[in-house]
Amino acid sequence: MFAIVAAVLNYPVFLTERTGTFSSLRAPAAIERLELVQAIVAAIAIGVGIWMLRGGTAREATGRS
Numbered sequence: 001m002f003a004i005v006a007a008v009l010n011y012p013v014f015l016t017e018r019t020g021t022f023s024s025l026r027a028p029a030a031i032e033r034l035e036l037v038q039a040i041v042a043a044i045a046i047g048v049g050i051w052m053l054r055g056g057t058a059r060e061a062t063g064r065s
Contacts, residue, residue: 004049007042014039 014035016022027035 001049001053003045004053007045007049010038010042014042 013022017027017035020026
């Protein structure tokens with residue numbers, strides 16, 4: 001649950017940096033690549049977190065462990 005919240009809160013930072021809202025200066029290419037990788041990892045964390053939460057609630061509903 002914490003991973004999902006942290007990953008969701010990371011996206012506004014990524015978007016403001018990409019759109020130039022945070023700073024009018026462009027970030028170096030290496031930092032832009034790292035931010036892109038970080039956004040992909042956050043998306044994966046959201047997907048895996050939701051998948052695990054749904055899997056856990058399905059197991060609890062059926063009574064299986």
